[in-house]
Amino acid sequence: MTVSSYLQRRWDVVLQLTLEHLIAVGIAVGFATVVGVLLAVAVYRNDRAVTVLLVVVNTLFTVPALAYFGALIVLVGLGWTSAITVLAIYALLPIVRNTVTGLREVDPAIVRAATGMGMSRFGRLTRVELPLAYPVILSGLRVATVLIVGIAAIGAYVAGPGLGELIFSGLGALGTARAIPEITIGTVAIVLVALVLDGLLALLGRFSTPRGLR
């Protein structure tokens, strides 16, 4: 069986798995963005708190994926929840790091000017600091997305969603006719998903960044 004949017969399954992959990554990145940005906003003014947070997030990042999956199977069982939780944990590092950096790189004179005009702390954050940090935050988001598209493949181990299923199914059936097409299609599809998402986020950055910051 060739790749193309496999695709002809089972394109609906491939499409289904690709969509699942996208959804899982999307949910994980969305979740990590909310949590990561909130954490960064909470600590960025305080050097010591920043250090602590970065150490924690870094440590979480260095734990191997299989260890997480093992632990999560025990805690929450097999399925989407485990897989997405792990992805979100990995996505946290680039997002937290970039948000902290972006917020800290805002020119203090600009923030002072805002304060001097009577802008409240919340106003300063939402109208000045976060918009100015936005390009840096977005590039963290891009890194996180591409990163977890790859990691998501491992999620199939815990019966998670996505293209990993195709690869693992192929690996389990080595020697049979469908093994090579499944592994190939799964791998290539993951690479394509990563490239497409990266491109889309780059486009988003281009169109959503105000002209004054470009």
Place this chain on the structure above:
Amino acid sequence: MSEPMIRLDKLTKRYPGHDGAAVDAIDLAMPKGEIVILVGPSGCGKTTTLEMINRLIEPTSGRIFLEGEDVTHVDPDQLRRRMGYVIQQIGLFPHQTIAQNIATVPRMLGWDAKRTNARVDELLHMVGLDPSRYRDRYPKEMSGGQRQRVGVARAMAADPPVMLMDEPFGATDPITRERLQNEFLRIQEDIGKTIVFVTHDIDEAIKMGDRIAILDVGSRVAQYDTPEAILSHPASAFVEQFLGAGILLKRLNLSRVEDVEVATGEWPTIDRGSTGEQARAQLRKSGRSHLLLLDDQRRPARWIGAADLERSDAGTGDLSGLGTEVQACVDLRATLNGALQEMLLNANGVAVVVDREGAYAGTLDLDTIIAAIRRMRAASPDGDVPLDPA
């Protein structure tokens, strides 16, 4: 004195871990509608003093009064909306257009879009920027001088009674700076705000200030007075040193022709209708080398010398063809420095002084200016003679 707009009472700032106070118990009263300049060497505490007024820096002790109200402990955000602030580094928001930048405070105050837009255009006009051209630009698409104007416009947006300005024209070349200064003085004539203006440039202080506070380290007030009074009576060696070497020329810039004695009988004058004979008689009687021909509106027209009169047919002919045209006249409101310039350009070494209507008011010569300079020197700390007779 009536209630000052701003009054600082023993205002002090100490930074933890630093010896001495950055601002050491400053007392200062800033009258309504005046430009008060804080000037002093780098690091003397000008910015710290200014930023305690809007509580960007919280004072360690002392009190701040705004129109008699103690604002040392009121809500700082509310306080700041009553005071425009132009920060030393301008600090425009790079992600917002010029219009959005200027609209910052109106938006916080909840103005509707129509009122805000009208105000933005009005302000852009005021600072000399064409609204249709610049409204939608971003700060990085403007020159340094233009950005500085926008910074000033943004601080004025909600028409606060008080403006705090920290070296607002600092980072520009001398020509742009001069232009911004003149424009700002013109705007201030209309708006009459109370302005606290920080600079380290004594010339800017003298030019812009209704009152100048010369500050020494720790924001200690070395002298607080009008530019005229400071220049004629520097209170200490520190002030004198800070005023620098060109003090007399600076003083000449502040004194006006009307402040000194304009000589009215020094040079003979003659009407257009007079004859050559009359002119010669006038000239002989005065014993001077030239006389001044005035036109029908008594405006100075020509300098006529004895030799010019010899050449003409005695008793006949038109005097207005003789001698040399009076080049430039100085107004009574001109500075002595300006008069000196004219004098040096004029062949006779005199400047012709005219009143507001352009009619002849007298003459000013080098001796008068030298006498004025002498009086200024006598008025320096060792002597005590005021320059102005008034």
